[in-house]
Amino acid sequence: MSRWVRHAVASLALVAHCGTVLARADGPVSYVREIAPIFTQSCLGCHHPGKQKGGLDLSTYAGVMKGGKHGSVLVPGKPAESHLLESIQGADATMPKNGDPLSAAECARIERWIRGGAPDDSPAVATEVQSPPTYSAAPVITTLAYAPDGQTLAVAGFHEVLLLSSTNQQITARLVGAAPRIEAFEYSPNGHQLAVAAGAPGVFGEIQIWDTATARAQHTYRVAFDSVYGVHWSPDGTRVAFGCADKTARVLRVEDGRELVKFDQHSDWVFGAVFVKNGQQIVSGSRDKSLKLIDATTGALLDILNRDSEPIQCLARHPREEWVLFGSEVRPRLYRAVAKADNIDPNADPNAVREFEHFDQGITAVAFSADGKWLAATGSPAGEVRIHEVATSQRKATLRGHAGLVFGLSFSPDGTRLATAGYEGTVRIFDWAKEQRVAQFVPVPIVAAASAK
DSSP states (O other): OOHHHHHHHHHHHHHHHHHHHHTTTTOOIIIIIIIIIHOOOOOOTTTTTTGGGOOOOSSSHHHHHHHHHHOOSSTTTTTGGHHHHHHHHHTTOOSSSOOOOOHHHHHHHHEEEEEOOOOOOOOOOOSOOOOOOBBBSSOOOOOEEEOOOOOOEEEEEEEEEEEEETOOEEEEEEEEEEEEEEEEEEEOSSSSSEEEEEETTTTTTEEEEETTTTTTTEEEEEEEESSSEEEEEETTTSSEEETTOOOOOOOTTTTTTTEEEOOOOOOEEEEEEEGGGGTTTTEEEEETSSSSEEEETOEEEEEEOOOOOEEEEEEEOOSSSEEEEEESSSSSEEEEOOOOSSSSSSTTOOOOEEEEEEEEETTEEEETTTTTSEEEEEEETOOOEEEETTTTTTEEEEEEOSOEEEEEEETTTSSSSEEEETOOOOOEEEEETTTEEEEEEEOOOOOOGOOOO
């Protein structure tokens, strides 16, 4: 089961509505479905929160209406007085500065939107959640992670990340945000912060930075109009890398949200990005089947590490070697994260280190132990988790018990325990070497359906 399938149900109604809107050529122009995608494709390279050229942010409706340092860029209902149109059309067009000019159809669509009053049909999204959600049933758990000191286990819920004691499984904090879906998170190298990739599919994606000592949000950065995935910290703890459903891989500076890199040379969703070479480079993995090596300062493509095999669905960096492992629609594959030599056989795959056992319908999650000796992988058959020795690829243990697909895997820092969770909403802790379950619990408080708010 691919990660795309997991998102399809959430997006189906949105896609159907989108088709309805776009089909009405003479009706009102939708900002969300017709205008924002043009800005995303052609304008956000220079006009987003991390890089507001001319003081202009075109990543949100509010930013468009606010204008830039020279004032407003459009006047609702008055295309002739809207500077934005002068900038994008005609022989003297100045935007996009370094990209392909907008097509006549795109310019006409923006002009018709302005003429119609430049209406905003953005979905209402809460900017703050006042209290933790109430659960009448266990939620699907998309990810989990042990803290570096092993004292806390972070578990994804709905609108929140729950922090639980790893000794008694009691909730110690609830990190509640506006984003309903938690896609991924990772503790900073020193364990003092938690970076969360979250969002609402088809609406927005954001990176949240939490102080783990106080359980307070330090930053929330809206970074995309769709989901974001696979967040990873730089070794010095100053940046995070992540992938996006808009086919980009990005690097963000944590202290102020400045976008340092936006890599747009993938042709499909990017399910993760990880730092390599002591933070100087990143590797991104995409559903377009490619594993790409990118300069983490300039965003330049350095190499494609793999020979095309199958769509990449999840990504993990080896903790000690310059290796990156991806889970595909077939099996986990391990690659060196270094540029290939020149003049190699185009049919060769020189960076391949080894591959691991085949899964019937693909991989849903992978994780390394802290010492890099062990790899946990899961997928279909549903509910089965396999532990492999990385050096030999031999299977050392098989863990069972989940009644559905597993989406979250995390080794304890000492490597003796493996936490697992997924579709059924139950966390299981295994002494994996003995193939023995030592704990099983639902991480959220459940109330009777009749009294749930």
